[in-house]
Amino acid sequence: MINEVILDDFSLKVTSFEQGVSTSSSGTEAKTIRFDFEVRGGTEYHDVTVHLYKNTFDVKVPELDLSFRGTINNYSTSRTDFTNENSSSLFRLELIEIG
Secondary structure (H helix, E strand, O other), X not given: XXXXXXXXXXXXXXXXXXXXXXEOOOOOEEEEEEEEEEEEOOHHHHHHHHHHOOOEEEEEEHHHOEEEEEEEEEEEEOOOOOOXXXXXXXXXXEEEEOO
């Protein structure tokens, strides 16, 4: 089981993980990863979303010795109100390798 994905220097503790390859219309292949992680409201939500706004990252999955330059391909969350610090949400993030 994969436990951690690092985006630049920002570590995320993942609850599920999938790895794949996507083929563009030009025939080139790109690594993809999709993972879920929990985020609590308040400060943690702010820190995570500010980092995700960068959109493109140096991606590392230490348990797989995997690293690539990637960008957000898909992103979702189970909640939209993060004002309560005791609330939490499941985030799903899909990243795709870029040139």
